[in-house]
Amino acid sequence: MRAVLFHQFGDAPIVTDVPEPELPKGGVILQVRSTGLCRSDWHAWQGHDPGVALPHVPGHELAATIAEVDSGVRGWRPGQRVIVPFICACGNCEQCREGNQQVCTRQLQPGFNYWGSFAEYVAIPYAEVNLVALPDEIGYDTAASLGCRFATAYRAVTVVGAVRPGEWLAVFGCGGVGLSVVMIAAALGARVIAVDTNPAALSMATRHGAQHTMLASSGPSDSAGDDVAEQIRQLTGGGAAVTMDAIGAESVVQTALRSLKPRGRHVQLGLLPDQVRLDLSFLAFWELSWLGSHGMAAHDYPAMLDLVRSGAVRPDELVTGVIGLDEVAPALSAMSGAAPAGITVIHPAADPS
Template sequence: MKAAVLKAYGEPLAIEEVSEPDPAEHGVVVETEACGICRSDWHAWQGHGEWADDQVPVGQILGHEPAGRVAAVGERVESVRESDRIAVPFNLGRGHCGYCRNGHGNVCENGIALGFEEAAPGAFAERVHVPYADYNAVHLPDGVSPVEMAGLGCRFVTAYHALAHRADLTPGDWVAVHGCGGVGLSAVHVADALGANVVAVDVDDAKLDRARELGADETIDARGEDVPATIRTRVGGAHVSVDALGIAETCRNSVDCLRRQGQHVQLGLTTDEERGEVSLPTDAMTMREITFIGSRGMPPSRYGELLRMLERGALSPEKLVTKTVSLADVPARLAAMSEFETTGIEVVEFSS
């Protein structure tokens, strides 16, 4: 089968023939129908993450936002059958530890990350193996297309988990979103669907326009602006603020724009400039009772509520999908992210 393989950091992925996976006794093999192209793939391609013992190994098949149809089933799998249509969270739990049993499989003690670890080859491939399928496979409702579900990917579910489960968000709150890439635009759309008011911040006019289309009440062009001061002037400060980019400037702006007892949510991962470390005003955070929240993916046990919102039209991830491409296009689309030339969510669509 064909797959996109990391051969060297920063060099174009190789589209080459690799061996097809066989299902483990607890796993299934999925015929990939669609897979989102995420900025986390870009981080992996660049070789980021060594400072957090999270560097993707050379030789890895990337891709972690798949949807498809089950092609083969391991002998111990009980809840998944051949031809089932499923989506797959990138944060794969085993279903047995205390975190998994309590609905927090995204931080499983022995979890693995699809597309980022040698034990879990990714979904920029015609077929992908999903371990512990009884826990990780998310059945798709009728009417949800593979491209739409791949659009949910890690970015949309990450934004949803962050705002619906991690932050204490109340309808009517002001949510600031710093960075309007895929996860940032997802956060804008999710916050709006949850009844919040949204301020979107970016330096790109097209991305700010898209943020308004997805529900942003206010937008701020960060070029030449004092972002925290502008947010405080316009809306009195944010109740919840999301750093969806991961650079020092957006992280600090996110913290500084909060009103008292505000909540900062960190979604963006740092680059080799920050190397996982950002300086923060801890004394001011203490005095104002600011909460700093980390959030990663979403446990598969919570997908049902998100899918129900899709079914009743409260969320529309397809609105964020701006381009569908072929597997052969993946190296170029990752390179485009280096100059922030992509808008919204791009999805690899595999021919049947």
Template sequence: MRAAVMTAFRQPLEVKQVPDPTPGPRDAVIRVQAEGICRSDWHAWMGDWTWFGFSPQLPVVMGHEMGGVVEAVGSEVRRVKPGDRVTVPFHEGCGVCAYCLSGRPNLCDNVQVPGFSHDGGYAQFARIPNADFNCITLPEGVDALTAAAMGCRYMTAYHAVTMQGRVQPGQWVAVHGTGGVGLSAVQIAAAAGANVIAVDIDDAKLEKARQEGAVATVNARATKAPEAIREITKGGAHVSIDALGIGDTVISSVTCLRKGGRHVQVGLTTQKEQGMVALPVDVMVLMELEFVGSLGNPHPKYAELLALVERGRLNPKALVTREVALEEASNVLQAMTDFKTIGFNVITDF
């Protein structure tokens, strides 16, 4: 099969022929029809995340935002079969640890992530471990491109907005960073009836955020975002989401809240922060602010997300701004370095 292989950090991927994957007894192999190019892929490509033990071993086929069709299954697989249309949560669970059994496989003790733990979806075929647990069957109204658009950024934003952020109609919600996760959060929070303020330093991305439902935007290069948000909201946001993960956005998100507000941290940090960001702890105590982490979207929550997409209440495909060929993946990753991408770039030509 053809695959885009990362053989060195920060270097162009090698598009070449590699052996087709074969399923183990509990695995499935899917024919990849669409594969998103995610900011997490960029972090992998940069060699980030060594500080929490999550930089991939090279060489590796990248990619963890897949939509496709089951091609083959192992001898012990019972729930999925060849021909089924599926997507796969990026946090592949073991299905037997306490977190998986309690409905929180995004926190699985034995989690695997395609493109990090094993070869992923920048290829014509991908092996999915523990397929009965990790393959999510797609409803008729959700195609492979939509599934890839949901694969990491959108489903992550859904969990951040609905579960960890507990966003309610009429609340003010600030979203810091309007990359893939941020634009997804804007769309989802707006659909939930919130008043959304998008924050970025790129006017083109802020315009896209308005198209996805933001009622106001703040260019953080031109003004101090926390002050602007407090002015717009007459007191501060009820919920603020950091969808980027740099020190400035973490602090801006926390300090734009009103009393009793909730900060949701979705973005993981870069080489500069290595996971460590100073926080205004006294202010957080005096204002009774909440600081909540948010990772992925638990498998059991996919049914409600897919139903909302199928009914047209949510539209992840609207965030797909460009379909690309496998050979273009390196160029997209480089553009991400310069923060020049808007929305989702999805590989559909393998």
């Protein structure tokens, strides 16, 4: 099959023929129809994820049809349309038994600790736990954004951050996950402030429900972050109830925490470096909560899919680019600079229908 492959971290990926994946016990082989190009794929390519072994095929958010099913898998058959959480849970560990598959202790992630979806086919383990039926009303390109960015945003807003109607929510970073947060939170009645360095991203945030936008400095200046935090405190009358870092940067976390009102909640979505230096002297004083959020379990997808099908949210409008495998290398390289507005999806085959 054709796939995007890199042999060294940071080197230009190539499109080449590689062996098709082997059918895992209890799993399926999927024919990839559409797969998202995510910031996390850039991190894998740069060598920031310790689970990536070389050579490697990246890609982790996908919409597909089932090509082959292991004989031990119940309830699934070839030809069905599916999406998959980027965390493939085992279904048997303590966290899985409690319903928290997004933090499965034996999880596998396509595109990170095994070859992913920038290819014509991908293997998915533990199929009965991880496959989600894709409604006919939702297209493959829309669905490709749901398994990672949109699902992560949905759970962050509704469960981890527990954002309530009327609360102020400040979102830092308006790439795919940040715009998804804006869209979902606004649809559920929150008052959303979007912060980004890209005017085009802020324009999209406004179109999808942000009541206010703030253009941040692209530099690491502490004073610039303090200015944004002060603007948010003034606008909200004392600070946001919830902040979310959808980028994963030391300076962003610091600004987000300083933007909260007393007893406010910060939700960390963006992946941070191993070490960060923050002034947290006010964390205990103001009784702030700092929460992590990482994906969503497959069994929680129906409520999100119902919201999409209702038209209350339009993740299809976040898809701003469609490319083929041959265009992945320059698209990945472009992510080394400012993140483009919206979501780019990849069609591994010429015809994704």
